[in-house]
Amino acid sequence: MNRHRGFALLGGLIGVVALVCAAIFGGFGLLATGSDTGADAGADSANSTAATSGTGTGTGGPRGQNPPPGRAAPASADAWTGTWATAPAGVETGMPYGHPGRSIRNVVHTSIGGTSARVTLSNLYSPRPLVIGHASVAVGAGGPRAVDGTLRQLSFNGRAAVTIPAGGQLISDPVALRVPYDGDLLVTLFTPVAGGPVTYHPSALQTSYLADGDRTQDPSGAVYTEPSKVWRYLTAVDVQNRESRGAVVAFGDSITDGVGSRTDANSRWPDILADRLSGRHIGVLNEGIGGNTVLQDSVQDRKGESGVSRFQRDVLDRAGVRTVVIDLGVNDILRGQERDPARITAGLREMTRQAHTRGLRVIGSTLTPFGAHRGYTAENESVRERVNAEIRAGGVFDDVVDFDRVVRDPYAPHRIRPLYDAGDGLHPSDAGYRAMGRALDLELLETKAPAAL
Template identity: 90%
Template sequence: MNRHRGFALLGGLVGVVALVCAAIFGAYGLLDAGSAGTGGDSANGTAATSGTGGPRGQNPPPGRAAPASADSWTGTWATAPAGVETDAPNGHPGRSIRNVVHTSIGGNSARVTLSNLYSPGALVIGHASVAVGAGGPRAVDGTLRQLTFGGRAAVTIPAGGQIISDPVALRVPYDGDLLVTLYTPLPGGPVTYHPSALQTSYLADGDRTQDSSGTPYTEPSRVWRYLTAVDVQNRESRGAVVAFGDSITDGVGSRTDTNSRWPDVLADRLRGRNMGVLNEGIGGNTVLLDSVRDRKGESGISRFRRDVLDRAGVRTVVIDLGINDILRGQERDPARITAGLRELTRQAHTHGLRVIGSTLTPFGAHRGYNPVTESVRERVNAEIRAGGIFDAVVDFDRVVRDPYAPHRIRPLYDAGDGLHPSNAGYRAMGRALSLDLLENKAPAKL
């Protein structure tokens, strides 16, 4: 072999090795993991490019989904990230996470939003899929679709960032289950999650994103991991309603896997009107106090943009928040709570959203009750009913209170702790909202 042929062969081998290495690292989006989305806005949980690609008219960077027209999508399901999963400091490497979620409005295509909001490290998604659920972790035959991100099966989500998948063609049912499955091949930071799903999801070893049988998913779970939204395309959609609140909106006290939260009841009533309902409740959440370390989320004022204004197709928001400012935050000045509620309305109005606010429900049989806390609740409710805070009011207090002891929940509606409603209580709340009021798109001038 002469010297020139030897150098040529060596050069060819080097080129092959370089191509193989690029393919391996590129598959998991690691070539630019340190720079992708750096400088992101941790306040709204998005990377510098909002996790949806570059400026309009340009090709999205590798591993990023292209932006979709906001008016062509409607949220069918959502949840609010509340903090990090304390017993999973490195995530779930080498495992598949099958999140089970329940839809409101249907459509003919879908996309999902994944969040790495509260992790200090990057999150690698090796593969992801979506399917219509057939019960438990099983998928309806023929509905499983691989998800991509900017055309790639793998993506790296930077610390504090989020990403929206490419759309996939899928007939999404009204009032049905979807399975959104993520495979995380490598250790990452703590899992951004929603701790009170009241819906059974599942874990499996290995990459089981394409498994429709559900057989490998032997480990049940009662939380939602990384997934924060599912949107659909529906030409007949009339937009979405966001339910924004605390554990009472989150559905604590209702039975698991029954979809009996008051936003679920509302979604059932709105089905014929083609409107989505998005539940952005967090147990323990407050108007004024940040409690991410306690897995109770940022304050309502801080998270409102991310969890309401940035959701797809939102037209109206129903706010039921403030009890925990009294019970957890020890707030004794009702004017501070009502000022915070006015701020939420102001934020909504800047985006043309109509705001329906709720009175605070009774907690007379709860351990946090005393004459002082009851006085604060009553004064907040009096100001809400007087107007000037919201565009309209739904009086959840009057719906669930005991007519013979108004400071307590009616026994039939009490889940047992004197604070959270039962399935029957949530059903009464979900039926109390005027559907015509929800569809009125014009915000009031307060």
């Protein structure tokens, strides 16, 4: 039996030890909530960066309160822009106590670059605190290797270690780092003791890595011999970029998540969009979750909360957001067996309403065809067509991108065009995602004010 599996067998006892360790590690600042003293508690709430990250601006400014569990205030005062994000979907199967004594090296792909970076870590779906012993960020050189000279230790309120409360999240202090456009970053976390279930994103389509021991400062990556296809604890990376014009959030289900595209190829439709926007200095954040719906929560199935429920956290609370593209509703028909198209479009309108409260423009997609999928029925197709008719008629979103027309077979409109079909009749191939990413009007994405519905 290897060492980290042995921890899991002692889970009940170790769970108690984790709480004790939080107090023991307190000498080096583990507890992130309720541990700041006088000056922190009285920090000027107008400092939006401090309020978001729980730190100063990196230039000696005051520190603000951390956001409440599961929430983060959007950063705007000093040009923080999201370069990468993912939506927490549930808890990792078979890991009830996390990965004690191990380092987790998440590999993520940037959209916009910058001169400084910060990361968001989430313990959203755990009933127990999560101890992070050390954390680091570096520019990726392929696989788990870091580009020479780019590895930076992360801190939280100036401390190397932190405890993330059950159900909570924390944002790191900023670090000076030349973050590339369209490049890889390595965000590495060491979890010294057992926690609760791992909050994660199950369909990364990107290879990340695990190693035994504290390997957060290892630039070679040689010890990271265990690959994995998920993202653990990490939910966002933001950058500072003086040329930034904000970020676009792609919000949806597995089709936004990129299921059907090649692993490590960054060929999801939001990736294609990010390539097109890079010269305009606009970030793209992928908040798709496989199996997600507009109306039903499916956290237990690792398909996330409903789109309406998670919209605040996964869209409105992201840094520098200006526009959201919504492609959601197919799973309400296929998984949720929703037969009333008006309920689906009402949920989509509710998301548009939420976006408008923040002055965001909403571009919505028609629902793509699934005629060759095993879940197809004539009744399901009728619901899809009626949802699409209402979307095209206006009054649901500010603007429409017609992904249905982009990928459907002109000779059999209820099916995906064969060239664009990944093989299951539902998910697009790389070629299909490329066509979708190219279909969006970049001028609409840059329009600031939402249209009146």
